[in-house]
Amino acid sequence: MSQSAGRHLLLVVNPTAGHYTEQRLTNFVQQLEHIGCDVQVELTRRQGHSTEIVRSYLARNTPDIIIAGGGDGTIAEIAQAMMKAPCALALWPIGSANVLARELHIPFDDAENAALLARGTRRTVWPGQITTAEQTTPTLFLQMAGVGLDGWIVQNLSPMLKKHTGRVAYVIAALQLALSRPLPPFKTRVDGISHRTVLSIISKGRLYGGPFALFHHNLHHQPAFSVLLLHRLNPLLIIWQMIMMRLKRRPSSNPAFTILTGETIICDHTSPIPAQSDGDFRGVTPLRITSAPTLLKIIAPPQPVAPSTPSQRSTSGRNTKRR
Incomplete structure (x- = not known):
């Protein structure tokens, strides 16, 4: 008998996700039923609806697995409602970027994904949480947060353009912003040490924007973040510093960006x-980012052997100390 026989699954699907179709949903459900699972499907209608669906369902039932059908935003919404639930989270990656699924090596082929669910291999991850001036209740994220340029892009992104062009929509939004307004610098404190930045990327994983490796280490298994602090929007200086990093040479004394690790990140500015x-x-600054107080179980292939703990020496050549 299949290990998945008799399992009850709740599949929450974002129908606006970039790679969603009704036929694909029907086929995926059939594959899950073929391996002996009982599947209940719920479609979301708006941002935040995933959280409402899961909370309402968990108040009445205890499924074995909750499947997040969508992109990273849908996954985060569902995880928000699951943090104290005994069931595990699974991913059906049908979003535009699917960064977390790439990070955890979740199969993008639906038949292989169903086989992974049948095996039921679980990994434990440590989500991050963010509070902002507008959202004072901590909001979970599983992959990354961005302050400054990233925030401007997402705030101004056209949902229709994102649906039809995927990651290209972010590039278009970035170019529009670069041509229309200067980006004000703001202060980012990492474990109490202050930095002047125009973009701060705070990540649990290595990847950014899809398959692009931004950091050397995956930190999903510990209460820490990789942090990239962009100090100036100078493309030539950024490219030169990246070349120096690849050659393992010391960057200039006035770097374009700094990469380090930290556990508490605070961003502030006189304007939002x-x-x-x-x-x-x-939302907008002031904001605070820390790791969530509770771990989350995710259906995923076994975790590769972890590399040694990342050094606390930043790529700008300055030492950073935990406080």
């Missing part, structure tokens, strides 16, 4: 600076 997490707009 927008922020996003897992692709959804979260």
Whole structure:
């Protein structure tokens, strides 16, 4: 008998996700039923609806697995409602970027994904949480948050353009912003050490914007973040510093960006600076980011052997100390 036989699954699907079709949903449900699962499907109608669906369902039932059908934003919404639930979270990656699914090596082929669910291999991840001036209740994110340029892009992104062009929509929005307004600098404190930035990326994983590796280490398994602090929008200086990093040479004394690790990140400014997490707009500064108090179980392939703990030496050549 299949290990998945008799399992009850709740599949919450965002029908506006970039790679969703009704036929694909029907086929995926049939594959899950073929391996012996009982599947209940719920479609979301708006941002935040995933959280409402899961909370309402968990008040009446205890499924074995809750499947997030969508992108990183949908996953974060569902995780928000699951943090104290005994069931595990699974991913059906049908969004535009699917960064977390790439990070955890979740199969994009639906038949392989169903086989992964049948095996039921679980990994534990440590989500982040963000509070902003507009959202004082902590909001979970599983992959990354961005303050400054990232926030401006998500705040101004056209949902229709994102649906039809995927990651290209972010590039178009970034170019429009670069041509229309200067980006004000703001202060980012990482474990108490202050930095002047125009963009701060706070991440649990290595990847950014899809398959692009921004950091060397995956930190989903510990209460820490990789942090990229962009100090100036100078494309030539950024490219030169990246080349120096690849050659393992010391960058200039006045770097374009700094990469480090930290556990508590605070951003502030005299005027509001927008922020996003897992692709959804979260509000404006002042904001605070820490790891969530509770771990989350996710259906995923076994975790690869972890590399040694990342050094606390930043790529700008300055040492950073935990406080």
